[in-house]
Amino acid sequence: MSPTPRTNRGPAAAAENRAAIIKAAGEVFAEQGLNAPLNAIAKRAGVGQGSLYRNFPTRQSLAFVAFADNLAAIEEVVARGGTLADVLTMVSEQAAASAAFIELIAQHPGDPHAEQLGASLAGIIDATIEEGRASGTVPAGFTAADVIVAIQLVAGGASVALARDREALVRRGWELMGIRLG
Numbered sequence: 001m002s003p004t005p006r007t008n009r010g011p012a013a014a015a016e017n018r019a020a021i022i023k024a025a026g027e028v029f030a031e032q033g034l035n036a037p038l039n040a041i042a043k044r045a046g047v048g049q050g051s052l053y054r055n056f057p058t059r060q061s062l063a064f065v066a067f068a069d070n071l072a073a074i075e076e077v078v079a080r081g082g083t084l085a086d087v088l089t090m091v092s093e094q095a096a097a098s099a100a101f102i103e104l105i106a107q108h109p110g111d112p113h114a115e116q117l118g119a120s121l122a123g124i125i126d127a128t129i130e131e132g133r134a135s136g137t138v139p140a141g142f143t144a145a146d147v148i149v150a151i152q153l154v155a156g157g158a159s160v161a162l163a164r165d166r167e168a169l170v171r172r173g174w175e176l177m178g179i180r181l182g
Contacts, residue, residue, distance in 0.1 A: 030098035064113035084132030
């Protein structure tokens with residue numbers, strides 16, 4: 001994807017630049033992994049590296065914000081009545097598309113941002129677990145904690161698989177645990 005040409009609008013463009021950086025980071029990290037060059041993110045966002053570093057002083061801070069957007073999208077689906085199968089489908093798509101998020105969490109397990117993302121995911125699962133058991137998405141005895149462990153197992157497997165194999169591996173992982181997606 002080529003960068004979006006922009007003219008420098010100074011502080012008036014700060015919010016737009018930040019949003020472009022976050023979007024570009026999610027794409028570049030998905031394509032190239034967590035160690036992707038930050039200048040590639042700035043270029044894709046159509047901003048200078050100075051703008052990137054003003055908004056995100058570290059790779060880690062940028063990555064956590066970029067991946068928080070993934071959870072926000074899932075929360076939006078749940079708020080509109082989404083099911084546990086919808087949640088797990090979105091998690092599956094994200095795990096298949098990018099191992100960088102899993103890598104980030106593994107490298108920084110005690111980071112407050114990682115803990116917040118984990119708490120957000122737990123809240124999403126808590127909100128959908130009853131429906132998931134009732135619909136047969138997960139086995140009747142599954143708890144929200146069981147679903148979190150299942151996500152960790154599937155995501156962990158996806159993180160070490162070749163990109164071309166991730167989707168099939170994720171799908172098979174759910175099947176082996178008795179979890180049905182839509």
